[in-house]
């Protein structure tokens with residue numbers, strides 16, 4: 493099958509690319525620069541242009557960003573859209589994730605209904621609806637679109653111990669709350685972007701079916717050819733900080749207590765694209781619960797030479813589970829529909845540390 497994969501230089505997308513190639517698919521991946529395309533090409537020397545090719549999309553938040561990228565010969569049958577701004581370094585929430593502009597006369601109803609308001613003001617949403625519009629307009633051969641959303645589009649921060657999360661759950665965050673801080677801006681952007689995608693399908697009834705993957709924190713090995721320890725993807729930074737001693741004085745708080753291995757969520761994206769019964773569904777792809785304290789303990793156990801860099805005793809406490817317990821998860825759909833099996837936290841952490849050590853050694 494011929495796939496368009498967005499953001500091929502990203503932490504997750506790099507693994508999706510490898511799964512697609514391993515399973516015999518042909519892939520065009522979008523990247524922001526020729527240099528990134530070259531780095532990916534060099535790392536996959538056995539694949540010719542017919543199996544691995546590139547399209548430059550510099551900024552997915554431009555409404556017409558994907559109009560050309562979705563056109564291909566032979567034409568695409570499926571699209572996996574993972575690219576999205578993900579970092580907590582935003583200084584200007586409105587510019588980076590949600591751009592409200594002059595919305596003084598906008599009611600909530602108009603916000604969801606009005607294409608004009610969506611297109612003008614919501615960068616993260618544009619990044620999602622923009623590609624759906626481009627496919628509808630220019631790529632009628634596409635049968636399945638898979639979008640990477642997030643557990644953050646499901647979690648209700650007022651519900652903790654006893655709550656079991658599944659595909660039925662939606663984050664109730666409001667626009668006003670989106671501006672509370674950087675983390676809430678990111679949560680809101682993922683929630684609103686996923687809602688906008690489902691709304692698009694409902695309103696436009698396109699030829700393709702939409703599916704969504706909702707991963708919690710994604711941990712796991714990084715591809716060596718695109719990374720340095722200083723510019724590491726956001727979700728693995730806690731492992732780096734534990735390994736390097738940066739978190740020795742105090743283990744960082746865990747925040748959301750679910751993780752998935754990047755290799756498992758990458759495979760899930762491809763299975764969701766391949767299986768007809770996965771159409772029209774969300775998939776909560778979660779390996780298990782974790783705490784930063786457990787990560788520190790696994791690193792200490794598996795890599796004794798790193799022990800002195802790790803927090804211990806009292807310094808581990810901030811990284812522990814809360815005393816009252818945490819919420820739980822139901823990942824049964826990913827097992828029954830996709831047949832997915834999950835790696836353990838130990839396997840994930842050990843392989844991540846090894847990959848970070850390899851990058852450090854370079």
Ligand code: NDP
Nearest residue numbers: 499501502503504551552574575576577642709710725727
């Ligand atoms: P990365 O930051 O590693 O990758 C993001 C990708 O999107 C990169 O290829 C990046 O390009 C590209 N990108 C970002 N902004 C733009 C833009 N404005 N125009 C064009 N390309 C852009 O993140 P992850 O791989 O971790 O995340 C992938 C997806 O998974 C995202 O949708 C994220 O929200 C979601 N997700 C991630 C989780 C995690 O813990 N990692 C958890 C839940 C969801 P470049 O490399 O050139 O900057």
